[in-house]
Amino acid sequence: MLEVKNLKKSFGDRVILDGVNLTVNDDEILCIVGPSGAGKTTLLRCITGLETPDSGTFLMNGQPFDPQGTKDSDRVIGVVFQDFNLFPNLSVMDNITLAPMMVLKETKKDAEKQAAQLLSELGLSTKGDLYPWQLSGGQKQRVAIARALAMKPKILCYDEPTSALDPNLRQEVAKIILNLKKSGMTQLVVTHDLDFAQEIADNLLKVKPID
Amino acid sequence: MSLNYVFEILPSLFQGAWLTLQIFFWTLVVSIPLGIVVSLGLTSKIRPLQWILEVYVWLMRGTPLLLQLIFVFYGLPIIGIVFQRYDAALVAFILNYAAYFAEIFRGGFQSVSVGQFEAARVLRLSYWQTIRKIIIPQVVKIVIPSIGNEVINLVKDSSLVYVIGLGDLLRAGNVATSRDVTLVPLLLVALIYLILVGICTLVLRRVEKRYSYFK
Numbered sequence A: 001m002l003e004v005k006n007l008k009k010s011f012g013d014r015v016i017l018d019g020v021n022l023t024v025n026d027d028e029i030l031c032i033v034g035p036s037g038a039g040k041t042t043l044l045r046c047i048t049g050l051e052t053p054d055s056g057t058f059l060m061n062g063q064p065f066d067p068q069g070t071k072d073s074d075r076v077i078g079v080v081f082q083d084f085n086l087f088p089n090l091s092v093m094d095n096i097t098l099a100p101m102m103v104l105k106e107t108k109k110d111a112e113k114q115a116a117q118l119l120s121e122l123g124l125s126t127k128g129d130l131y132p133w134q135l136s137g138g139q140k141q142r143v144a145i146a147r148a149l150a151m152k153p154k155i156l157c158y159d160e161p162t163s164a165l166d167p168n169l170r171q172e173v174a175k176i177i178l179n180l181k182k183s184g185m186t187q188l189v190v191t192h193d194l195d196f197a198q199e200i201a202d203n204l205l206k207v208k209p210i211d
Numbered sequence B: 001m002s003l004n005y006v007f008e009i010l011p012s013l014f015q016g017a018w019l020t021l022q023i024f025f026w027t028l029v030v031s032i033p034l035g036i037v038v039s040l041g042l043t044s045k046i047r048p049l050q051w052i053l054e055v056y057v058w059l060m061r062g063t064p065l066l067l068q069l070i071f072v073f074y075g076l077p078i079i080g081i082v083f084q085r086y087d088a089a090l091v092a093f094i095l096n097y098a099a100y101f102a103e104i105f106r107g108g109f110q111s112v113s114v115g116q117f118e119a120a121r122v123l124r125l126s127y128w129q130t131i132r133k134i135i136i137p138q139v140v141k142i143v144i145p146s147i148g149n150e151v152i153n154l155v156k157d158s159s160l161v162y163v164i165g166l167g168d169l170l171r172a173g174n175v176a177t178s179r180d181v182t183l184v185p186l187l188l189v190a191l192i193y194l195i196l197v198g199i200c201t202l203v204l205r206r207v208e209k210r211y212s213y214f215k
């Protein structure tokens, strides 16, 4: 269970997040919905350690953690970026195995075995040797999901998972996210798409810009 | 032109070419890594470091290499810093070319999207792991054409060592021409430079191709 308490963030004197509280229960999906400029990305960047909040507490299963920390207990969040940010110079397989090998010190064999498992679950078993430029948008997103999952996060976060894709792929994404839920993944999804959010969410948190 | 004469002077030209190649080789081997390190400094957040490196790059790119060469060999001894001719040439060339390479690599680093650093960061890769595994390969791909230009310039710039009395390819040709009063040595020198540049161009194309597997 992820809890964020009283999260505050300003850019200069512009308040973006004014004491946000949220909880993501185990094996559930929390959707954060709001219009563009509401601070959704900023919120996610604070949770994933890419932005330093002005104040706030982060708890994983009741234990405080530092999203920017490097301890094992801080390494609990996985991220799927809006435009995926795959590493273009690495094959699909290497995109997924790089961090498990370099950070978790897994052997190449173990890392590749696990990556192959993830790829097959995501319907990409034949794509391991390809490079990101050879993939469609939907495939890139699934590689990004696999790359994040390979680090065994306790919770997986998405920023606008539908926005970089064809509208007709929305169902696909929803299916993937719901499948991951079935297999016991806790997920946090940020989106401006209310219909999409209602389709997948166990809980909805609506946010709007602060003026 | 008699073929005999050509064979007579070729050994001395090759000897000169050998020196040219040595300067070329060592300059590249040292100044490219140095340029990468300097470019990391230029893009770092440590202000004083950035400032010092910017002055360095500005000096190196803002004054003629010929002047720098003369400065190192004839100038520095006045304040007690003495280099052998060959070392002086290397010092001047390495410092000069590292500055150009640093600027090229800085451009390269800045054109890699911030998202790449962020993706690496959320995966908990360290700074150096990120630089080595993700950033450098992308930067190299971006900078190959500009590096290629500098490499070819270096082949020809190496002839500037002439001015501090080193016996490079150009000097060898010039000596033969004034001794024998014939254009042949200079033409041969031109030919050798063309061959060297041709080889560089081929190698660069190969490198470019090696990096064409990703986009």
Ligand SMILES: Nc1ncnc2c1ncn2[C@@H]1O[C@H](COP(=O)(O)OP(=O)(O)O)[C@@H](O)[C@H]1O
Pocket: A011, A016, A034, A035, A036, A037, A038, A039, A040, A041, A042, A043
């Ligand atoms: N690094 C930043 N510096 C200054 N302002 C920023 C920065 N990042 C985001 N903002 C501002 O914060 C507001 C919220 O942005 P964002 O979190 O991207 O919203 P959303 O993802 O909901 O569209 C926007 O008005 C944006 O301009």
Ligand SMILES: [Mg+2]
Pocket: A040, A041, A042, A160
């Ligand atoms: Mg956003």
